[in-house]
Amino acid sequence: MTGLRLAADVGGTNTRLGLARGGVLLADTVQSFRNDAFGSFAEVMDLYLQDAxxxxxxELAIAIAGPVTGATARLTNRDWHFDAAALSRHLNGAQVHLLNDLAALGQVCPxxxxxxxxxxxxPASDAGGDGQRLVVGIGTGFNLSPVLDAGGQLQCLNVEYGHVSLPLDVAERLRSHVTKAGTFTTVEHLFSGRGHAAVRSHFPADDAGTQEFLGFYAHLLALLARNLMLAFLPAQGMYFAGAVARSILTxxxxxxxxxxxxxxxxxxARIAAPVHxxxxxxxxxKGCAALRLPG
Known part of the structure; x- marks a missing residue:
């Protein structure tokens, strides 16, 4: 027996793979692949495992950028489907667990x-809190996962928040600068790679336009984050991930x-949260590596 777990992070654009042992990711085994070069996750996995x-x-733990329903899942922004039983057979009986990619981040963020x-x-110097955190991913698409640390046991909830209607205060701010703002009807329409690009197109292409756009989009993101803070009360922190979030917040x-x-x-009431x-x-x-599999 190898004692190895394959950890996978499958997004709409890229798939990252690495091996783990004893709950720890082996950093020198991590590789990244462009999804456009493959027809399915199994093709990426097979290529990686040939040498790695x-x-x-x-064991196999897969973080998927899309809805996970029990032992099946699909990518939101690519026509890839996942079936735990089929993958287990493909891997000669390996134990397979599927989880949302934001839930995987929730496993490791504390x-x-x-x-x-x-x-x-x-964080405020007097920050208390009851173990609630929130992971927010803004990359190819948008999603989030509330994280509850209950006595050392992490619970990460599956959510499809990207398809929620855009909050009114965000929509009103958007209309102040963007024509046809009504086309941004959901959170993901605005806060995603394509939403980021669509809003950017309404500003001049020079350096001054870039700075104006960054300030405007950061304001939109702050309004959304305030709505999320009220909805989920993540006193222990709000953690942003993904290329779009990183480009704005850094x-x-x-x-x-x-x-x-x-x-x-x-x-x-005093409502506040640190933001990372x-x-x-x-x-x-790392979240897939640390995940405690059932059974």
């Missing part, structure tokens, strides 16, 4: 070290985001 683990693996994070809004517009995000609420950007591209793989 010719003796096979005992344990990420400072060098894996960029803190945009620092840009000069991060200060504007922080200022807008920290405006007081019209409630008789996940910089570690292997974070979801």
């Amino acid at each position: 683990a010719p003796g096979g693996v005992e 344990h990420l070290q400072a060098d894996c994070l960029d803190t945009v809004v620092a 840009s000069p517009a991060r200060g504007l985001f922080a200022e807008r995000f920290q405006q007081p609420f019209a409630l008789d 950007v996940i910089l570690d591209d292997a974070a979801a793989l």
Whole structure:
């Protein structure tokens, strides 16, 4: 028996694969593949395992950028489908577990070290909280996962928040600068790779236009984040992941985001949360490596 687990992070654009042992990702085994070169996840997996683990693996944990229903799943932004039973047979009986990619990040976010994070809004000195966190992914698509740490047991909820209607305050701000703003009807229509590009097209292509766009989009993101803070109360932190989130929150517009995000609420309660950007591209793989499989 190899004692190996294959950890997989499958997004709409790329698939990352790595081997894990004893709950720890083996960093020197991580490889990334462009999905356009393959017809299915199994094709990517087989190519990787030919050299990385010719003796096979005992377990497979896959973080998928799309809805997971029990033992089946599909990618939101690519016609790839996953069946745990079929993959198990393909791997000679290996135990297979499917989870949403944001849930995989939720498994690891409480344990990420400072060098894996960029803190945009620092925790308050008197921050308490009851173990609630929120992972927000903005890349090819949009989704999030609420994370609850209950006595050391992490519970990461599956959510398809990208298909929720755009909040009114975000839509009103969008209309102030963007013609045909009504085409952005859901959260993912606006906060995703294609939404980011569509809004960018409404600003001049020069440096000044870029800076204006970054500030505008950061303001939109701050409004969304405030809605998410009220909805999920992530007192232990809001963790952003994905190329779009990283491009905005590590840009000069991060200060504007922080200022807008920290405006007081019209409630008789102190509601606040630190905000971090996940910089570690292997974070979801680490979550798959650390995941406790049932049975």
